Amino acid sequence: MAETHLPLWRSGRWEPGHALRCYGHIVRMWIRxxxxxxxxxxxxxxxxxxxxxxxxxVIAVMFLHTHALGGWSLPQVAFLYGxxxxxxxxxxxxxxxMDQLGVRVRDGSVDTVLVRPVPALAQxxxxxxxxxxxxxxxxSGAVLVWSVAHLHLDWTPLKAxxxxxxxxxxxxxxxxxxxxxxxxxxxxxxxxxxQNSFTYGGATxxxxxxxxxxxxxxxxxxxxxxxxxxxxxxxxxxxxxxxxLGLPSWYAFASPIAALLCVVVAGLLWRTGIRSxxxxxx
Amino acid sequence: MDDALIEVEGVTKSFVVxxxxxxxxxxxTVVDAxxxxxxxxxxxxxxxxxGPNGAGKSTxxxxxxxxxxxxxxxxxxxxxxxxxxxxxxxxxxGVVFGQRTTLWWDLPxxxxxxxxxxxxxxxDATYTRNLxxxxxxxxxxxxxxxxxRQLSLGQRMRGDIAAALxxxxxxxxxxxxxxxxxxxxxxxVREFLARVNAERGTTVLLTTHDLTDIEQLCSRVMVIDHGxxxxxxxxxxxxxxxRSERTLVVDLEREQPPIELPGTRLVRCEGTRxxxxxxxxxxxxxxxxxxxxxxxxRDLSVREPEIEDVxxxxxxxxxxAV
Amino acid sequence: MYTAVCVRSFRRYATYRAATGAxxxxxxxxxxxxxxxxxxxxxVRPHLGGYDLSSALTYVWIGQxxxxxxxxxxxxxxxxxxxxxxxxxxxxxxYRPVDQQAWWLACDLGRAGYQLVANAAIPMLVGALAFHxxxxxxxxxxxxxxxxxxxxxxxxxxxxGYAIRYLVALTAFWLLDVRGVQLVYFxxxxxxGGFFLPVTLFPPVLEAIARALPFxxxxxxxxxxxxxxxxxxxxxxxxxxxxxxxxxxxxxxRLVQGRAVxxxxxxxx
Ligand SMILES: Nc1ncnc2c1ncn2[C@@H]1O[C@H](COP(=O)(O)OP(=O)(O)OP(=O)(O)O)[C@@H](O)[C@H]1O
Ligand SMILES: [Mg+2]
Numbered sequence: 001m002a003e004t005h006l007p008l009w010r011s012g013r014w015e016p017g018h019a020l021r022c023y024g025h026i027v028r029m030w031i032r033x034x035x036x037x038x039x040x041x042x043x044x045x046x047x048x049x050x051x052x053x054x055x056x057x058v059i060a061v062m063f064l065h066t067h068a069l070g071g072w073s074l075p076q077v078a079f080l081y082g083x084x085x086x087x088x089x090x091x092x093x094x095x096x097x098m099d100q101l102g103v104r105v106r107d108g109s110v111d112t113v114l115v116r117p118v119p120a121l122a123q124x125x126x127x128x129x130x131x132x133x134x135x136x137x138x139x140s141g142a143v144l145v146w147s148v149a150h151l152h153l154d155w156t157p158l159k160a161x162x163x164x165x166x167x168x169x170x171x172x173x174x175x176x177x178x179x180x181x182x183x184x185x186x187x188x189x190x191x192x193x194x195q196n197s198f199t200y201g202g203a204t205x206x207x208x209x210x211x212x213x214x215x216x217x218x219x220x221x222x223x224x225x226x227x228x229x230x231x232x233x234x235x236x237x238x239x240x241x242x243x244x245l246g247l248p249s250w251y252a253f254a255s256p257i258a259a260l261l262c263v264v265v266a267g268l269l270w271r272t273g274i275r276s277x278x279x280x281x282x
Numbered sequence: 283m284d285d286a287l288i289e290v291e292g293v294t295k296s297f298v299v300x301x302x303x304x305x306x307x308x309x310x311t312v313v314d315a316x317x318x319x320x321x322x323x324x325x326x327x328x329x330x331x332x333g334p335n336g337a338g339k340s341t342x343x344x345x346x347x348x349x350x351x352x353x354x355x356x357x358x359x360x361x362x363x364x365x366x367x368x369x370x371x372x373x374x375x376g377v378v379f380g381q382r383t384t385l386w387w388d389l390p391x392x393x394x395x396x397x398x399x400x401x402x403x404x405x406d407a408t409y410t411r412n413l414x415x416x417x418x419x420x421x422x423x424x425x426x427x428x429x430x431r432q433l434s435l436g437q438r439m440r441g442d443i444a445a446a447l448x449x450x451x452x453x454x455x456x457x458x459x460x461x462x463x464x465x466x467x468x469x470x471v472r473e474f475l476a477r478v479n480a481e482r483g484t485t486v487l488l489t490t491h492d493l494t495d496i497e498q499l500c501s502r503v504m505v506i507d508h509g510x511x512x513x514x515x516x517x518x519x520x521x522x523x524x525r526s527e528r529t530l531v532v533d534l535e536r537e538q539p540p541i542e543l544p545g546t547r548l549v550r551c552e553g554t555r556x557x558x559x560x561x562x563x564x565x566x567x568x569x570x571x572x573x574x575x576x577x578x579x580r581d582l583s584v585r586e587p588e589i590e591d592v593x594x595x596x597x598x599x600x601x602x603a604v
Numbered sequence: 605m606y607t608a609v610c611v612r613s614f615r616r617y618a619t620y621r622a623a624t625g626a627x628x629x630x631x632x633x634x635x636x637x638x639x640x641x642x643x644x645x646x647x648v649r650p651h652l653g654g655y656d657l658s659s660a661l662t663y664v665w666i667g668q669x670x671x672x673x674x675x676x677x678x679x680x681x682x683x684x685x686x687x688x689x690x691x692x693x694x695x696x697x698x699y700r701p702v703d704q705q706a707w708w709l710a711c712d713l714g715r716a717g718y719q720l721v722a723n724a725a726i727p728m729l730v731g732a733l734a735f736h737x738x739x740x741x742x743x744x745x746x747x748x749x750x751x752x753x754x755x756x757x758x759x760x761x762x763x764x765g766y767a768i769r770y771l772v773a774l775t776a777f778w779l780l781d782v783r784g785v786q787l788v789y790f791x792x793x794x795x796x797g798g799f800f801l802p803v804t805l806f807p808p809v810l811e812a813i814a815r816a817l818p819f820x821x822x823x824x825x826x827x828x829x830x831x832x833x834x835x836x837x838x839x840x841x842x843x844x845x846x847x848x849x850x851x852x853x854x855x856x857x858r859l860v861q862g863r864a865v866x867x868x869x870x871x872x873x
Contacts (some may be wrong), residue, residue, distance in 0.1 A: 018403070025400045029386070029393055043784035050791055058800045062641070064807060066648040069641070112384040114349045117372035118401050193626035197633040205637045212644035217636070275351060275365075278297060279344055 019122040026126030034131055041132060048135030052089070055207060056081055056143055070211035075150040076239050077209060082144025083231040084206035087170030088199065089136035095125040095175050096133060098182040099195060105185050108280030120274060121179065153238065162234050162253065169255035170230035174199060176262035177225065183266070183273035202227045210236075211244050218245055229258035287453060287485050288323040288346065293355030294509070295341050315341040317509035319355070325452075328479045328486040330500035332493070334597045338509040339489040340379075343455050346487070347377055359453065373402060376446030380458030383442055385430045391441050392426040395448060402449035409448060416444035419474045435462040443471060447478060453485040454478070460492050472498050493589045505596060513596065517589075526587035526595075527559040530569060533581040543572060554580070562587055605702075606710040613681060613714025617722075624722045627672055631727045635668040638800075639735055653804035658738040659831050660802075665731030666827045667799050669724035670758075673716050674765045674822055676793050679786065681711040682766075682773040689776040695868055705770065705857055712766050740832055750832055753839050757826035760846035765822040767853030768793070774857070777864040792817070798824030818849040 034041050059081060063074045072080075101124060104110050113123045153159065181195030202225070210218045210232045221228040222245070229251075236243050237252035295316040300308045316338040323329055333339050344350040345357060348368035357364060362371055377384065385394040399409045417423055420440040425433060433441060443459060456475075460468050476499055478484050490496065496503055496517070503520060505513040513520060520526075530546065534554045541548060541556055546569060550557040560569060566584050573579065617624075639661055646657045655663065671677065679686060685708055688694045697704065731737060740750035772789045776782045794800060797819035803811050814820055825842050828834060834842055 022401050025397060029389060029397060033389060040784065044787065047784050047787035047791070051787060054791060054795055054800070057795065061801055061805055061807075062645050065652055065805065066645060068648070070644045109382060111344065111349050111379065111382060114368065115347050115372055115375070115377045115384065116401055117369050119369060188622055193623060194629050197630045201630065201633045201637060204634065208637075208641050208644070213640045217640075277349070279349055 019119050022118040023122040023126045026123065027129040030126070030129040031131050045132040045135045048132055049139045050135075052085055052136040052139050055085075055204065056139075059207065070209040072209040072211070072241070075147045076241070077207070078143050078147035079151060079239065080209065080231055080235055081207040082140050082142075082147055083166060083170060083235065084203045085136055085140025086144055087167060087230055088174050088203040089133065089140055090167075090171040091174035091178055092199075093130075093133040093137060094171070095178045097128040097130060098125055098178055100128060101182045102185040105277065106280075110277055111279055114274075114277075121270060124182075125179075151239065159238055162238060165253075165255060166231060166234040166238075169259040172259040173226065173230050173255075173262050174203070176259070176266035177202070177227075180262075180266035180269045183269040186273035186277050198225055198227075202230075206231055209241075215245065222247070222251075226258040226262065229255040285325045286322045287325045287327075287360055288321075288487070289356070289358040290319050290321050290342075290346075291356040293319045293342075293345065293357055294353045295338075295345060295350060296353050314509055316345070316352075319506070319509070319511060321504060321511060321514060323485060323487060325485055326479070326483040327502060328475075328500050329488065330496035330503045331487055331489045331506070332491070332496060332503065332593065333489075333506040337506050339506065340457050341509075342506070343377075343457050343487070343489065347375065347455060348372070373449070374452045376449070376451035376454045378439075378442050378446045378454075378456045378459050380439065380456075380461040383430060383438055385438070385441060385445055387431050388429060390427050390429050391422070391433070394430065394441075394445060395426075398445055398448050404449050408450070412448045412450065413444075416447060419477070420444055420470065436464060436467045439463060440467065440471065443474070447484075450482065451484065453487070456486065456488040456490075458490055459488065460490060460495055468492070468495075475499060493593060497589060505593070507597060520589070520592055520596075521562055521587055526562045526592045528562050528566070528587055529585040530558040530560065530566065530573075531583045531585060532556045532558060532573060532577075532579065535578040535580050538577065541573070541577070543569065545569065606706055609707060609710040610714040610717070613711040614718045615714075617715050617718040624719075627723055628726045631668040631671055631723065632730050635665055635727050635731050636734070638664045638667075639731070653802055654833065655802065655804075655831070656738075658736050661731070661735045662737045662831060663802060663827055665728050665735075665737060666830065667823065668731070669728045670761075670823060670826075671799070672719045672723040674761065675712075675716070675769060676797075676799065676823075677790055679769050679773055680766075681715045682708060682769045684711075685770075686773040686776045686782060689773065690782070698865060698868060704861060705854065708770065709763070709766055712769075713762065716762050738831060740830070742832070746832075749836075750830065753843065754826060754830040757829040757843060757846060760843060760850055761822050761826045763850045764818060764846055764853060765793075767850060767857055768818060768822070770857045771853070771860060774860050774864055777867060793819045793822060796820070797822050798827070818853060821846045821849045 056078075059069075059074075059077060062069060063077075067073065069077055101110075104113075104124075110120070110124075113120045116123065177198050178195070181198060184195065202221075205213070205221075206227060210228070218228065218232075221232070233243075233247070233252045234255055235241070237249070243251075293316060294314065297313045297315055299311050299313055301311065319338075319342065331339055331342070341350065345352050346359060346364055348364035348371060351365050359371055360374065364371055385391065386397065395413060398404070404412075417426070420443065422440060422444060425437055425441060430438060430441065439459065439462070443456075446454060454475075459475075460471060463471060472495060475486060475488075479486050479499075486499075488495065488500065501516060503513065503515065503517055504511055505520075527547075529549065532541065532555065534556070537554050538556075540551050541558065543558065545564060546558040546560045548556065549559045558569075560566070570582060573582070642660045642664055643657070646652060646655075646660050650657065652660070675682075685694070688697065740747045740754075742750075768789070772782075772785055775785045779785065796803070796814040796817050798814070803814040803820060803824055806814060814824075825846055829839055829842055
C-alpha cells in the first residue's frame with residue numbers, strides 16, 4: 001500500500017500492546033481525577049467495602065444458628081465468599097464501568113470512541129475507571145485470607161497453582177460476562193440491567209456451596225454460563241468436598257478452558273455489537 | 283500515482299426506525315438517509331459538503347470514518363475500507379463533530395491532548411510543535427487547564443479542532459465546525475483551516491450551514507439532498523446550475539406603476555424604489571439603457587446574486603423533484 | 605392536584621418498559637438464590653426465629669417484590685429531586701406554590717404504584733410457583749383482616765421509606781457527591797430493615813439496634829404483618845409504630861427542608 005513510507009507512529013497497525021497501554025493511560029487519568037476530591041473518594045471506597053461486607057455479615061448471622069450450611073463449615077463458605085468476591089471485584093474494577101455503555105449508546109457519544117486509533121473496548125473499559133471499587137477487592141481478599149488461615153489445608157504446589165489460577169480465571173470469566181453483557185447495550189440500551197443477574201447475582205450465588213441449590217441450577221452454571229468454573233469446581237478439589245453433580249475430577253482444573261471460551265464468546269458479542277451500532281440522528 | 287483519497291461508489295445507508303403507534307403497536311419504517319452517493323475526493327482538496335437538514339451529510343461522514351456500516355455500495359479511504367480498517371485509518375484522519383466533543387468531558391483540555399499524544403503515538407517533538415501551533419493560532423492558551431465541560435461552545439470547538447490535528451492527519455472531516463461560533467472565532471477557525479490545507483496539504487471535507495465558510499475556504503462544493511448528490515463542482519458553476527439572478531435596484535424620481543421591461547421580472551416595489559431580477563448570464567447594459575430612456579432615474583445599482591438564495595432555490599427544487 | 609401528579613408519575617414510569625423487564629428478571633434471579641440459602645438454613649433449623657420454612661420463603665419473595673417498590677437500591681422518584689438539587693434547578697421549584705414534600709410524595713407514590721403492578725407481581729408469582737409460599741390463614745375474617753392490615757402497613761411503609769429518602773435527597777444541598785450517602789442509605793435500609801435476613805435472627809444487641817431504627821418500619825414490619833406474626837393488638841401496635849416513624853421523619857424532613865431553602869435564598873443556590 002502507498003503508506004509504507006510512513007513512519008511507524010503513522011502506520012496505525014492494530015497492536016494489543018498499544019491497546020493495553022492506552023487503557024492504562026486512561027485509567028491513570030481517571031484515578032488522578034478521582035483523587036482530586038479525596039473526601040468523596042474515601043467515603044465511597046469505604047462505603048463499597050461495607051456494602052460488600054454486608055453479604056458476609058448475612059453469612060455470619062446464619063452461622064450463628066448453625067454449624068454447617070449445605071454441609072459446608074463457616075471457613076469453607078468463607079472461602080467461597082472470598083474467591084467469589086475477589087474475582088468479581090477485580091473484574092468490576094477492571095471493566096465494570098462498561099455497564100455505563102447504554103447511556104453512551106443512547107446519546108451517540110460512542111461515535112467519538114470509534115474515531116480513535118485504539119480498539120473501542122480498551123477505551124470504553126477504561127472510561128470512568130473507579131478506584132473506589134477496590135473496596136470490594138480488599139474486603140473479599142481479607143475474608144479469603146481469614147478462611148485460608150482457618151481451613152488447615154495441606155498445601156501442595158499443585159493446590160497453590162490452582163488457587164492462583166482460580167483468581168485469574170475467575171476474574172477473566174466475570175470480566176467476559178461484563179463485556180459480553182455490555183455488548184447487549186448496542187441492541188437494547190434499556191434492558192441491560194439484566195447483566196446484573198449474571199454478575200452480581202452470579203457472584204452472590206457462588207458465595208454459597210453448590211450443594212444447597214437444585215441440581216439443574218448447578219448444571220446450568222457448568223454448561224450454560226460457566227460460573228461454576230469461577231470457584232465452585234476448583235474449590236471442591238481444594239477443600240476436598242464431594243461434588244454434588246459427580247463430574248469428572250479434571251473439571252476442577254478446567255477453569256482456564258472455560259475462561260478462554262468466555263473470552264471468545266464475549267469478543268464475538270462485542271464485535272457484533274459494535275458493527276450494529278447506529279449512532280444517532282444528530 | 284492515483285491521487286484519489288476518498289472514493290464513494292453507489293453508497294446507501296438506511297435506518298430502520300420503530301415508532302410507537304398506539305398503545306402496543308409499533309410500526310417499522312425505513313429511512314434512506316443516504317440513497318446512492320458517488321464522488322471522489324483527491325488528495326489535498328478542500329471540499330464543502332452542504333445540503334438541507336436531514337440530507338445525509340452527517341451520515342456520510344460517519345460512514346467515511348467507519349462509525350457506520352454502509353447498507354450497500356463501495357467506500358474507500360486511502361484504498362482501505364473504513365469499517366474493516368477503522369482502527370488503522372483512525373490514525374490517519376482527524377474528525378470534528380460540531381455537536382459532539384471528542385474531548386474527555388470531565389478532564390482539563392491539556393489532559394485530553396496528553397491522552398491524544400499517547401493514543402496516536404505522536405513523537406514528543408512533533409507533539410510539542412503541533413500543540414504550540416494550535417494553541418497560538420486558535421488562541422487556546424488560557425483554556426488549557428479548564429475542564430472541558432466548563433468551556434463555552436465556541437471555546438470547546440476550537441479545542442476540538444486542535445485535538446483533531448495534533449497527529450497531522452492526512453484527511454480531516456469537519457461536521458459543522460463553525461456552529462455556534464462568534465464572528466471573530468469563525469474567522470480565526472477559517473484562517474487556521476486554510477493554512478492547514480495549504481501548508482500540509484491536508485485533505486478537508488467540511489459540512490456547514492454557513493455558506494461563508496464555503497465561499498472563503500472551498501474551491502469545490504458538493505450539494506446533497508435526500509441522500510443524493512445534486513451538484514458537484516466549483517462555486518461559479520453553482521450560480522449557473524441554480525439559475526441564479528442578478529437584481530437591478532431602481533430609484534425613480536417619482537412613484538411609478540410597476541415597471542414592465544422584457545427580460546426582467548419585478549421582484550419588489552416600494553414607493554419610488556423597485557427591484558428587477560434578470561438572469562445572471564445576461565448583460566445589464568441594454569436594460570439600463572432602456573430604463574434610462576423611459577424613466578427619470580435618481581439612482582440605479584446592480585446586485586450580485588446571493589449564494590444563500592442560490593442554494594435555497596436549489597434545495598427547494600430538489601424537494602419538488604423527488 | 606396531587607392525585608394528578610401521582611397518576612402522571614405512574615404513567616411516566618410505565619414508559620420504561622425494557623428497564624422494568626430487566627429489573628423483574630434481576631429480582632427473580634436474586635429471589636431464587638436467597639430462597640436456596642434460606643432452604644439450607646431452615647433445613648438445619650426448622651422454625652428458626654419463629655418462622656416456619658414456608659414463612660421464611662415467603663419473606664424472601666416479599667423482599668424481592670418490595671425491593672423496587674420501596675426503592676431500596678435507588679431513590680425512586682426522588683432521584684429526580686436530587687438531580688434538580690445538584691444542578692440548581694430546584695430554585696425554580698421553590699418559587700412554585702406547591703408543597704415540595706407533598707409534591708414529591710405524590711410522585712413517589714405514583715412510581716411505587718406502578719412498580720407494585722409491574723415489578724413486584726411477577727417475581728412474587730414466580731416465587732409462588734417455584735416454592736410453597738404462605739398465604740394468610742385462619743377464618744374468613746382473619747384472612748380479610750390480615751390483607752387489609754397488610755395493605756395499610758404497605759402504604760405506611762412507603763411513606764416512611766419516602767421520608768427517609770427525602771432526607772437522603774436533601775443532603776445534596778450540602779454535599780457535592782451524594783453517592784456516599786446513598787450507599788449508606790442502602791446499607792442501613794437493607795441490613796437493619798431486615799431485607800437480607802429477618803432482624804429476629806440477629807444477635808441480641810444488633811437486633812435491639814435494628815428495632816430502635818426506623819428501617820424496620822419499611823420492610824420487616826409489613827412483611828411480619830402479612831405473615832400473621834402479630835395478634836390483633838400486636839398488629840395495631842406495629843401499624844402505630846410505622847405511623848409514628850412516618851410523622852417524625854416527615855417532620856424532620858420539613859425542618860431540614862427549611863434550612864435548605866434558607867441556604868438557597870442566602871447563597872442564591
Ligand atoms: N441513527 C439514526 N437512526 C435513525 N435515523 C437516522 C439516524 N441517523 C440519521 N438518521 C436519519 O437520516 C437522515 C439523514 O441524517 P443526517 O444526520 O445525515 O442529516 P444531516 O445532513 O447531517 O442534517 P443536519 O444538517 O440537520 O445535520 C435524517 O432523516 C435522519 O433522521
Ligand atoms: Mg448533521
